Amino acid sequence: xxxxxxxxxxxxxxxxxxxxxxxxxxxxxxxxxxxxxxxxxxxxxxxxxxxxxxxxxxxxxxxxxxxxxxxxxxxxxxxxxxxxxxxxxxxxxxxxxxxxxxxxxxxxxxxxxxxxxxxxxxxxxxxxxxxxxxxxxxxxxxxxxxxxxxxxxxxxxxxxxxxxxxxxxxxxxxxxxxxxxxxxxxxxxxxxxxxxxxxxxxxxxxxxxxxxxxxxxxxxxxxxxxxxxxxxxxxxxxxxxxxxxxxxxxxxxxxxxxxxxxxxxxxxxxxxxxxxxxxxxxxxxxxxxxxxxxxxxxxxxxxxxxxxxxxxxxxxxxxxxxxxxxxxxxxxxxxx
Numbered sequence: 164x165x166x167x168x169x170x171x172x173x174x175x176x177x178x179x180x181x182x183x184x185x186x187x188x189x190x191x192x193x194x195x196x197x198x199x200x201x202x203x204x205x206x207x208x209x210x211x212x213x214x215x216x217x218x219x220x221x222x223x224x225x226x227x228x229x230x231x232x233x234x235x236x237x238x239x240x241x242x243x244x245x246x247x248x249x250x251x252x253x254x255x256x257x258x259x260x261x262x263x264x265x266x267x268x269x270x271x272x273x274x275x276x277x278x279x280x281x282x283x284x285x286x287x288x289x290x291x292x293x294x295x296x297x298x299x300x301x302x303x304x305x306x307x308x309x310x311x312x313x314x315x316x317x318x319x320x321x322x323x324x325x326x327x328x329x330x331x332x333x334x335x336x337x338x339x340x341x342x343x344x345x346x347x348x349x350x351x352x353x354x355x356x357x358x359x360x361x362x363x364x365x366x367x368x369x370x371x372x373x374x375x376x377x378x379x380x381x382x383x384x385x386x387x388x389x390x391x392x393x394x395x396x397x398x399x400x401x402x403x404x405x406x407x408x409x410x411x412x413x414x415x416x417x418x419x420x421x422x423x424x425x426x427x428x429x430x431x432x433x434x435x436x437x438x439x440x441x442x443x444x445x446x447x448x449x450x451x452x453x454x455x456x457x458x459x460x461x462x463x464x465x466x467x468x469x470x471x472x473x474x475x476x477x478x479x480x481x482x483x484x485x486x487x488x489x490x491x492x493x494x495x496x497x498x499x
Contacts, residue, residue: 165494166260167471170222172213176475179211179225179259181468186262187224193264194245195235200283201258201471202228202459203478203487204316205404219256226259226471228252230273230283231491237267245270252282259471261494268432271443274450281457284316284486287428288458289446290439291401292320295379295426297328297445298438300397304329306376307369309391311356311384312404314341314484319348319458321379326350327454333368333375335361337481344484348458362390369393383407385423389415397422458485465489 166184173179189195204227209215211225230252236243244267245251253270257263273282296302308325312318313334325332326349334350336342342353352368354361366372374393378385381401386409388398398421403409416423431439449455460483465474471489478487 164260164262165468166224166257166262167226167468168222168224169211173211176208176211176472176479179472179475181471184224184260187257187260187264189235189237189264191239192237193266194233194237194243194251194270196229196231196251196255196263196265197234197493198229198231198258198261198263198491199279199493200230201226201489201491202284202287203471203474203489204228204287205478207259208475208479224257224260224263226257226263227254228283228286229255229258229263229265230279231263234262240267243267245272250279250282252279252286254286259468259489261468261491274447277450277457280459280488280490283488284457284459288316288320288486289324289455290431290442291317291426291428292324292379293442293446294428294431294438295399295401295424296321296324296377298442299424299426300377300399302328302330302377306330307333307374307393308377308379309333309335309365309375309388310345310350310379311335311382311388313345313350313353315381315404316458316486317381317401318345318379319485320455322348322350323455324449325377325379327449327452330377333365341484348456356384362387365391383409385409386411386415389419389421392419392421395420395422397424400425460485460487467492 164186167179233245233249250273251270255265308330310321314336332350333352334345335354335356374391378388378398383403383405474487477483
């Protein structure tokens with residue numbers, strides 16, 4: 164197979180190289196997958212630099228999110244969920260390759276009518292946003308929801324899910340293009356958060372200037388968001404894309420009865436397995452109803468594993484929106 168393997172940490176994406184490698188050998192409980200598309204994540208950049216919380220022993224193949232076709236089923240399974248030839252998507256270490264291995268719990272069937280490129284970026288973003296808004300914040304029709312970095316992968320998922328549940332969505336982003344994208348995916352109002360007065364602008368968009376019921380924050384804007392959060396509001400802490408772990412003055416939280424709610428989707432498989440099932444059922448229902456669509460970045464094409472460094476650099480440089488997905492042509496086939 165061909166893949167991007169690391170024998171040592173690198174300073175950045177452009178040091179990554181595609182090489183010929185032995186095919187991965189599945190463990191008895193693993194599937195062998197032919198990878199057709201791989202989605203990029205910020206944590207991929209951290210991992211190749213040795214800065215992520217999960218660092219495999221060298222040598223290892225980078226990449227996590229994939230979509231592709233089952234080539235072989237687990238040796239220890241008489242009745243595998245995904246027979247040979249099944250179209251699947253999921254997450255596993257080693258997605259930046261033409262072949263990868265993955266466990267059944269880390270895969271799902273590609274939704275009907277979806278391409279590999281659309282499905283590749285679904286496994287992390289959709290359940291993070293659904294789990295936060297529906298499970299943690301209890302979103303309901305009539306809520307006002309503020310989504311920060313709304314044109315990002317989890318942001319666009321949050322916008323669509325909030326709209327599907329009957330909420331009014333106020334979206335923030337930092338460029339006109341990203342604001343237009345948030346609007347195109349259903350946001351009712353868009354605000355440029357480079358304007359320091361954005362909390363006041365958000366309040367003015369809510370009934371009687373009361374503020375929003377839910378804040379979805381993958382950036383690290385909790386402190387400023389308390390200014391435009393309503394009584395009994397919930398601020399969902401999704402991540403820290405701004406690069407720093409912020410500190411919040413707790414009197415602001417107390418005075419408005421605000422709940423600060425953390426969401427670590429990756430740990431649900433360990434602590435709350437039953438919720439993983441219900442969340443995916445909910446997402447697939449929205450997809451079937453046409454209320455949730457793929458969020459893959461379409462302004463630029465990344466075709467071939469050789470384009471992974473460019474895709475990661477664009478992602479890291481905040482030049483993109485949605486999910487940046489690399490098409491992985493199979494060996495011996497054209498790069499279409």
